[in-house]
Amino acid sequence: MSEAASPGRPLGVGIVGGGFMGAVHSRAARAARARLVGISSSSGARARAAAEELGLERGYDSLDELLADDAIDVVHVCTPNALHAEQAAAIVAAGKHIVCEKPLATSVTDAAALVDAVASAGVTATVPFVYRFHSLVREARARVQEGELGRLLSIHGSYLQDWLLDAGDDNWRVEEASGGRSRAFGDIGSHLVDLTEFVTGDRVTQVSATKRTFFGERAEHTAITTEDAIAIVLQTAGGALGTLLVSQVAAGRKNRLHLEIAGSSESIAFDGEQPEAIWVGRRGGSQLIPRDADQLHPDAARLCAVPAGHPQGYQDAFNAFVADSYAAIEGASPEGLPRFEDGLRAARVTDAVMDAADSGTWISVVP
Structure with missing residues (x-):
């Protein structure tokens, strides 16, 4: 167990992809009092720029570098659809929990393989049907x-x-x-x-x-x-x-x-x-x-x-989804996740x- 996942420590969050959805996910993670450890993007330079913009601690040169960081417990995938299956498979294989934007994959075959991989790895894996x-x-x-x-x-x-x-x-x-x-x-x-x-x-x-x-x-x-x-x-x-x-x-x-x-x-x-x-x-x-x-x-x-x-909206719903995802990582069974x-x-x-x-x-x- 990494230090970030220890009792009394916030979950360490990594994000893949720094566009609109990356910003939405980062706000939800922050609202859930997680530690925003770092982000990877299409290049190291873009990752560092996104980290500065979104308030994460660092930008990584690659997804592999992000996954090698023991401070990260859960990874949010916010990249273009065609990248989801390969990136999600790597994250699950690394033993990290995962929140993957939809579509989970661009083919049923790839989506089914991810479900099987998650079952074998024993990690929490959620999709933002927020x-x-x-x-x-x-x-x-x-x-x-x-x-x-x-x-x-x-x-x-x-x-x-x-x-x-x-x-x-x-x-x-x-x-x-x-x-x-x-x-x-x-x-x-x-x-x-x-x-x-x-x-x-x-x-x-x-x-x-x-x-x-x-x-x-x-x-x-x-x-x-x-x-x-x-x-x-x-x-x-x-x-x-x-x-x-x-x-x-x-x-x-x-x-x-x-x-x-x-x-x-x-x-x-x-x-x-x-x-x-x-x-x-x-x-x-x-x-x-x-x-x-x-x-x-x-x-x-x-x-x-x-x-x-006092009106609530889309970001509030997203925040609640991420909070329930993190609660599941910590052993809870939230309704409707x-x-x-x-x-x-x-x-x-x-x-x-x-x-x-x-x-x-x-x-x-x-x-």
């Missing part, structure tokens, strides 16, 4: 679990962004070699399906899909094949029907994840851009339930970091959705 950590998502889940919605009938969801709205907008994610076979669904649609299954407790079993690439050329990329938007029809094991729309070219929508579940007794809806209340709909009247710990189920109330009326098995599930769903879009037929999701 929308599970909004208080009112937990409240919706608790209401479904207690049967308040009745029989689940239908699901309507969307995840909309506009950051790739114009042909001049560009990013490494549009390139299949860096981002993987799927872009819009793999990047954000996976969150929507994870949230759907997490809240309902019902698995998606079959999907049909239609995708579009509206911009085959962008500022720095040509012959783009990854999708800008995709529409999905689904069926669940429990017999519910659903429709999902995922788009990164929806003008005015910055990060709008919306999920509405209709049951035989009532419906419930969560809007990620307005996360301080959930809508509960009934034939005899509807209401808004605020994020107020005094009114919520215990698992929802524990995620209220500040009192009602997304692990590598959930990353593998997302890879299987993504494959099914893309196969459905390519074939024009219904595709079963591998259990």
Whole structure:
């Protein structure tokens, strides 16, 4: 056991990748009172610049150098998608705990190999499906679990962004070699399906899909094949029907994840851009339930970091996810913590959705 992992010592954190997500992870680690030991990036110079910017102790010349540091107990992987599998495998082989950005890997085979490696190594390995950590998502889940919605009938969801709205907008994610076979669904649609299954407790079993690439050329990329938007029809094991729309070219929508579940007794809806209340709909009247710990189920109330009326958002949810990941490293079993098995599930769903879009037929999701 390293000194940093000793009783009374904070966990030592290493980060791989210093972009937007590296910054988000560093803030969450700091909020969890971990020790931010160091970071590696595409070069030693970039790592040292990122360490200075994000407030880590040092920058490493390589991932190997980071992994050789006994002060590091857990590594956060925040690099482009195509690098995840190889980097995660090296981290697990080094006996470090890991938080790996999604997608866990760009293929089901690689994701499954990582799940097996984690089981053999006995380390804690989690994936940031962080929308599970909004208080009112937990409240919706608790209401479904207690049967308040009745029989689940239908699901309507969307995840909309506009950051790739114009042909001049560009990013490494549009390139299949860096981002993987799927872009819009793999990047954000996976969150929507994870949230759907997490809240309902019902698995998606079959999907049909239609995708579009509206911009085959962008500022720095040509012959783009990854999708800008995709529409999905689904069926669940429990017999519910659903429709999902995922788009990164929806003008005015910055990060709008919306999920509405209709049951035989009532419906419930969560809007990620307005996360301080959930809508509960009934034939005899509807209401808004605020994020107020005094009114919520215990698992929802524990995620209220500040009192009602003081808004919480994305970074708060991320902080809660990282805090629960670190608690798991220290031996706890937090409710609803997304692990590598959930990353593998997302890879299987993504494959099914893309196969459905390519074939024009219904595709079963591998259990």
